[in-house]
Amino acid sequence: xxxxxxxxxxxxxxALAAVGFLIGVVAVLAGIGGGVLFVPIxxxxxxxxxxxxxxxxxxxxxxxxxxxxxxxxxxxMASLRLVMPxxxxxxxxxxxxxxxxxxxxxxxxxxxxxxxxxxxAVVIWRxxxxxxxxxxxxxxxxxxxxxxxxxxxxxxxxxxxKTHRTLWGFVAFGAIGFLGGxxxxxxxxxxxxxxxxxxAAPLKVAxxxxxLIISIINSSAAWVYIxxxxxxPLLVVPAILGVMLGSRLGAxxxxxxxxxxxxxxxxxxxxxxxxxxxxRGTGLWI
Amino acid sequence: MQATYARWLDVATRVGFVISLAAFLVYVxxxxxxxxxxxxxxxxxxxxAAQYAAATGSPxxxxxxxxLGKADYLNLxxxxxxxIVTLACYARIVPxxxxxxxxxxxxxxxxxxxxxxxxxxxxxxxxx
Numbered sequence: 129x130x131x132x133x134x135x136x137x138x139x140x141x142x143a144l145a146a147v148g149f150l151i152g153v154v155a156v157l158a159g160i161g162g163g164v165l166f167v168p169i170x171x172x173x174x175x176x177x178x179x180x181x182x183x184x185x186x187x188x189x190x191x192x193x194x195x196x197x198x199x200x201x202x203x204x205m206a207s208l209r210l211v212m213p214x215x216x217x218x219x220x221x222x223x224x225x226x227x228x229x230x231x232x233x234x235x236x237x238x239x240x241x242x243x244x245x246x247x248x249a250v251v252i253w254r255x256x257x258x259x260x261x262x263x264x265x266x267x268x269x270x271x272x273x274x275x276x277x278x279x280x281x282x283x284x285x286x287x288x289x290k291t292h293r294t295l296w297g298f299v300a301f302g303a304i305g306f307l308g309g310x311x312x313x314x315x316x317x318x319x320x321x322x323x324x325x326x327x328a329a330p331l332k333v334a335x336x337x338x339x340l341i342i343s344i345i346n347s348s349a350a351w352v353y354i355x356x357x358x359x360x361p362l363l364v365v366p367a368i369l370g371v372m373l374g375s376r377l378g379a380x381x382x383x384x385x386x387x388x389x390x391x392x393x394x395x396x397x398x399x400x401x402x403x404x405x406x407x408r409g410t411g412l413w414i
Numbered sequence: 415m416q417a418t419y420a421r422w423l424d425v426a427t428r429v430g431f432v433i434s435l436a437a438f439l440v441y442v443x444x445x446x447x448x449x450x451x452x453x454x455x456x457x458x459x460x461x462x463a464a465q466y467a468a469a470t471g472s473p474x475x476x477x478x479x480x481x482l483g484k485a486d487y488l489n490l491x492x493x494x495x496x497x498i499v500t501l502a503c504y505a506r507i508v509p510x511x512x513x514x515x516x517x518x519x520x521x522x523x524x525x526x527x528x529x530x531x532x533x534x535x536x537x538x539x540x541x542x
Contacts, residue, residue, distance in 0.1 A: 137452045141442070175456070179463040190496050195431070198424035201416050208416045208507075212519060216526045223529070223538045234462060272518065344526070347500040351533040354494055357474045358463035361489035362455060365438040372431075 141362055144170070145370035148188070152374020154397070157381060157390040162371050163189025163342070165394070167312050168245040168401035171238070172408060176363060178234050178241070182312025183353035184363040189313070190346040191368045192375065193339040204278030205336030210291065210329065213272055215344035217298045218305030222345045225309025226352035232310075235409050241311055242406025248317050249398035252391070255321050263328040268294035278333060291327040300326060301341070308342075309349040316342060415510050419503050426499040430492075437492035441485040448486040475536050501530040 147169060148162075155162035167185035171178050200206035229237065265274065275290040291297070300322040304315045319338035323329040329337065353359050407413035440446050450458065450470050458466055467474055473481065481487040504527045511520035532538065 135456060137455050138442070140456070176459045177462050177466075180459055180466075183463075187493060187496060191427075191431075194423065194427040194496060194499055197427070198420040201420035201423070208419055209519065212522050212526065216522055216529065219526065219529050219533075223533055227538060230463065272522075344500050347497050348530055348533040350497045351530075351536070352538055353463075354490070354497065355475050355536045355539040356463050357467045357472055359490060359493065360455070360459060361438065361441065361486060361493050362452070363459075364493050365434055365489065368431075369435070 137362075140174070141366040143174070144363060145366035148367040148370025149374035149377075150370075152192075152371035152376075153378040153381065154374075154390060154394060155371075156375050156378030157385055158394045162192055162375075163346075164245075164248060164313050164315070164317050165397065165401075166367065166371075168241060168398065168405055170367075171241065172401045172404035176360075178237055179230065179353075179356075179358040180360050180363055182229060183350075183358035184360070184367060185312035186308075186346045186350045186353060187359065187364045188367050188371060189342055190350055192371055193343040193346070195372065196339045197343055200336040200339055203336070204276070205332050206340045207276045207329075207333055207337050208340070209272070209276060210274050210323070210333070211337050211340045211344065213274075214297060214301040214323075215341045218301040218308070218341060218345040219348040221302040221305035222309035222349040223352060225306035225311075226349040227309075228306075229310035229312070230352065230356050230358065235411065237311075237409070238405050239409030242402045242404070242409055244307070244311060245398050245402030245405060249395045249402060251321070252317055252398070253395050255325075262288075263290055263292045265290045266292050266294050274327075276333070278330075280332065287330055289328075289330050289333060291323075291329050293326055293328075297322065297327045305345045305349075308345055309352070312349075312353070315345070415507050415514065415516075418510060419507050422503045422506050423499065426502055427496075430495040430499060433495060434489075434492040437485075437489040441489045444485075446483070446485040446488065449481055449484040450486060475539060497534060501527060501534065504530065 151162045151165045155165060163185055166188050167181055171181040201208065269291050274294065277286055277288045279286050304318045304322065308315045316338050319341055320334045323334035323337055324331050441448060449472065458469060461469060466472065478487045478490055482491055504523050508520055508523045508527060511523055
């Protein structure tokens with residue numbers, strides 16, 4: 129920490145922009161939200177207090193998903209009708225999570241973050257996708273009209289979709305929102321399986337709608353962090369700029385880089401950051 | 415309705431990025447003086463948010479709105495714009511949903527507006 133405090137201030141925004149850039153490249157290639165990488169990596173390897181890292185992480189994920197939203201909505205890959213009720217449940221719980229997170233001791237939070245990030249790495253490793261299909265919607269899904277259609281340009285077909293297990297969907301997004309608020313994470317890693325495997329939305333609709341849900345959930349939690357003074361713009365803006373540029377490069381590399389290589393890279397990075405957070409939180413390696 | 419939301423999201427996000435970048439350049443270039451000097455930040459950002467506020471006398475809640483003449487709080491205001499984008503988009507589609515006869519969806523959107531507005535207003539910031 130002494131060395132970190134003696135380092136000129138301008139080194140850190142540059143380092144954050146570089147990390148944001150790398151996260152942007154990898155997140156696009158791996159098909160995950162960058163927010164889930166930002167907090168464990170920056171929280172474990174940078175000198176900032178976890179309060180500021182989580183505040184920056186929420187805005188980092190928020191800016192990225194806001195930028196992606198218009199294209200996802202226009203292409204039909206995100207469904208506002210599907211997003212609205214689930215986003216409402218998630219955003220209410222994310223506010224509760226943010227309040228809980230800002231009242232927890234940093235060591236405990238760092239330890240729990242380590243455990244969570246290692247668990248997420250295992251989830252990413254184990255998760256398989258489903259292409260969805262025609263399911264029999266439950267009464268709540270019918271009431272909320274959780275259905276739609278989109279044109280898949282890759283397959284050249286129009287896909288009509290419906291969802292089911294709506295109540296479990298609300299429970300899942302409530303839990304996802306709460307954890308996102310506590311730890312300042314974007315939660316694409318959990319949104320996509322919840323929409324795809326639990327509620328049977330087609331994978332592309334799940335991925336697109338997940339980004340929009342993150343933008344809603346993080347908007348409410350971000351205000352708790354802003355009002356509590358846990359947002360330092362010097363950390364936020366360079367990271368956002370870095371991830372924007374990195375995402376563009378990632379999108380270009382998408383066709384050439386093998387997906388399984390990137391997937392293992394993400395899992396390795398998360399295991400390393402999770403272990404570091406765990407050791408830091410338990411006082412074994414400060 | 416979805417197309418309207420996308421259009422508003424697109425414009426609001428672009429405006430947010432441009433303003434954030436401009437405010438950041440003002441901040442780091444030293445054109446305007448920050449409340450907390452940049453050189454002091456490496457000794458302060460390892461403190462918790464509550465300790466940082468106590469050590470620097472920084473405001474919490476909406477107190478920062480009165481300090482927009484300081485470069486760091488001008489930059490915070492610019493970043494906070496990202497937190498308003500979703501609220502603005504939802505507020506725009508509520509009347510559209512009512513006009514289309516989608517009353518349940520309209521009430522869900524209205525509830526989301528209220529949650530976001532309450533969060534932005536600082537109703538949920540109690541605690542330590």
